[in-house]
Amino acid sequence: MAKISGEAFAGASGAGTDPARPAWLADEIAAVHHLGTQIAVVVGGGNYVRGRQAESWGIERAEADEIGMLGTVMNALMLRGALTSRGAAEVRVMTAVAMQGIAEPFVRLRADRHLRAGRIVLLAGGTGQPYVTADYAAVQRALELSADALLVAKRGVDGVYDRDPRTHPGARRYAHLTYREAIARKLTVMDATAFVLAGEQGLLMHVFDVAAAGAMAAICEGRDLGTRITAE
DSSP, X not given: OEEEOGGGGOOXXXXXXXXXXXXXXXXXXXXXXXXXXXXXXXXXXXXXXXXGGXXXXXXXXXXXXXXXXHHHHHHHHHHHHXXXXXXXXXEEEEESSOOTTTOEEOOHHHHHHHHHXXXXXXXXXXXXXXXXXXXXXXXXXXXXXXXXXXEEEESSOSSEESSOTTTOTTOOEESEEEHHHHHHTTOOSSOHHHHHHXXXXXXXXXXXXXXXXXXXXXXXXXXXXXXXXXXX
């Protein structure tokens, strides 16, 4: 299972969509699929809107989160188009919010059948509920689909650091962390509730740089890239 943030689709501004980004992401996902690895991808929508922006817009947080869910669907559809144009595999977009005629509703057993049939599954819409981040949705879907690991693609960093490396040149990257350590140190690479759920269920997580060519496939082949996060 992989989680790709909305920012991974954006250009230098961090917002909107850079036309080259879906193609790049499609190549990285296809490389994993070519290994014979089952892959599902939870897609974020932060390049369009984030729920925490609600107050500045004068709307309710729940409303902003619903708009963000639509952003995840747009990203998933762009990614499906890029993957399909490469003939990588059959691709299915499944959403937590019903969108008849655009995507399939997420049904756990149906998603599992798609994966077993060798299809790439793109998961959009988070959990379908406001106040729930795409990070939490990624952990939940990974657990529901019995994923061996969750690969978290980050934009601009190659793992988890003790401080923001973009503003602190001396920041130290962790090669390995436990979820308990990540929460205690208030590391914000993912939502804390996602860390709690992953830790409780013993889900293996790898955090890596989405811009590193071949990194996703290399992790699937056993290379120790980025930061590995475990229960203990």
